[in-house]
Amino acid sequence: MAGIFGKDIGIDLGTSNIVVYVKGKGIVIDEPSVIAYRRANRKSTKEIIAFGREARAMEGKTPKGVEAVRPLQNGVIADFEMTGALISHVLDKASGGVGFLSHPKVVICAPVYVTEVERKAFIDVTLDGGAREVYVIEEPLAAALGVGLPINEPRGSMILDIGGGTSEIAVLSLGGVVVSNSLRMAGNDMDESIINMVRQKYTLVIGPSTAEEIKNSLGSALPMDNEKIMEIRGRNLKDGLPKSICISSSEVREAIDPVIVKIIEMVRETLEETPPELARDIADQGLVLTGGVAMLEGLDRRLSEELNAPVIRAEEPRYSVAKGLGKLLDNLDSMRKVIISVGHGMR
Numbered sequence: 150m151a152g153i154f155g156k157d158i159g160i161d162l163g164t165s166n167i168v169v170y171v172k173g174k175g176i177v178i179d180e181p182s183v184i185a186y187r188r189a190n191r192k193s194t195k196e197i198i199a200f201g202r203e204a205r206a207m208e209g210k211t212p213k214g215v216e217a218v219r220p221l222q223n224g225v226i227a228d229f230e231m232t233g234a235l236i237s238h239v240l241d242k243a244s245g246g247v248g249f250l251s252h253p254k255v256v257i258c259a260p261v262y263v264t265e266v267e268r269k270a271f272i273d274v275t276l277d278g279g280a281r282e283v284y285v286i287e288e289p290l291a292a293a294l295g296v297g298l299p300i301n302e303p304r305g306s307m308i309l310d311i312g313g314g315t316s317e318i319a320v321l322s323l324g325g326v327v328v329s330n331s332l333r334m335a336g337n338d339m340d341e342s343i344i345n346m347v348r349q350k351y352t353l354v355i356g357p358s359t360a361e362e363i364k365n366s367l368g369s370a371l372p373m374d375n376e377k378i379m380e381i382r383g384r385n386l387k388d389g390l391p392k393s394i395c396i397s398s399s400e401v402r403e404a405i406d407p408v409i410v411k412i413i414e415m416v417r418e419t420l421e422e423t424p425p426e427l428a429r430d431i432a433d434q435g436l437v438l439t440g441g442v443a444m445l446e447g448l449d450r451r452l453s454e455e456l457n458a459p460v461i462r463a464e465e466p467r468y469s470v471a472k473g474l475g476k477l478l479d480n481l482d483s484m485r486k487v488i489i490s491v492g493h494g495m496r
């Protein structure tokens with residue numbers, strides 16, 4: 150029972166997106182983790198003017214004195230103040246506008262590789278945002294819970310989460326992480342490779358949003374039966390004037406391939422470090438692919454071919470972590486052992 154406090158909340162705070170689960174309601178917020186502010190004249194105070202989609206639409210188009218920022222970089226907090234503002238905003242929205250009055254219990258997740266200091270920063274920023282208690286669980290465990298893997302059994306499960314800023318792989322058994330690895334390279338780096346390819350090949354300058362759109366609609370990890378073509382617009386590097394070109398899915402595939410190769414290398418290394426009994430379970434049951442980039446065309450087949458193991462793409466891969474946080478909230482008492490840190494607030 151929430152009582153005088155707000156409903157329990159799970160927050161998947163990612164480099165690209167923030168997804169919020171409210172106990173009893175499900176996923177209520179799914180927005181880009183972008184925030185826009187105006188710097189008050191000659192003062193260091195920042196007035197928040199937009200969040201999420203609205204703030205993302207401002208990226209690269211802001212007038213002097215206004216900035217649209219992504220306060221998380223590669224899975225960790227890069228701008229403490231703006232991450233706090235983002236959390237405070239989503240807590241307020243998720244609790245129906247009563248924000249600070251509701252002081253909910255919040256479950257968040259942190260990548261396995263973060264340092265103690267970085268993990269503490271996640272807790273502090275969530276308490277500052279208005280939570281009364283914060284529980285932290287490791288991100289691959291949350292994702293595995295979300296896709297329904299049997300994490301508490303003495304059986305090996307492997308989960309690969311490819312998001313915007315990070316790719317994380319973990320082997321889980323008996324409610325814990327047995328082996329894990331991560332790469333601060335993921336969807337955003339694919340976008341960056343597309344920007345560079347278009348600039349070098351066509352002397353055309355495009356922004357990150359255009360590159361992301363190209364990746365999501367044309368990108369693939371294996372040749373496709375029907376290769377696609379898309380017209381894109383940008384600025385000509387030579388004369389600064391607008392220019393449009395057509396690019397093909399095969400050019401995009403070639404541009405993003407180095408990132409895919411790195412991710413596959415990381416999975417291979419992790420399999421080599423996995424104890425043989427667990428490796429056998431994974432060879433039988435396969436690897437579960439999650440995170441936004443799991444939706445890249447052909448990535449599941451490519452991984453399966455290169456790793457010689459079944460690969461299962463999660464249903465709604467962008468929501469695996471938030472759904473896992475929801476399961477944890479529903480069963481907090483029986484699942485306490487997966488919680489790695491707790492913070493208490495009401496400051």
Ligand SMILES: Nc1ncnc2c1ncn2[C@@H]1O[C@H](COP(=O)(O)OP(=O)(O)OP(=O)(O)O)[C@@H](O)[C@H]1O
Pocket residue numbers: 162163164165166167223224311312313314315316335336337361364365366368440441442443444445446466467
């Ligand atoms: N259809 C698609 N094809 C390829 N990539 C996609 C598709 N849809 C979304 N993505 C990419 O998925 C990434 C975002 O995934 P997700 O929301 O899981 O990341 P995040 O949790 O915010 O990031 P991180 O886990 O790195 O902190 C972005 O790079 C986005 O462009």
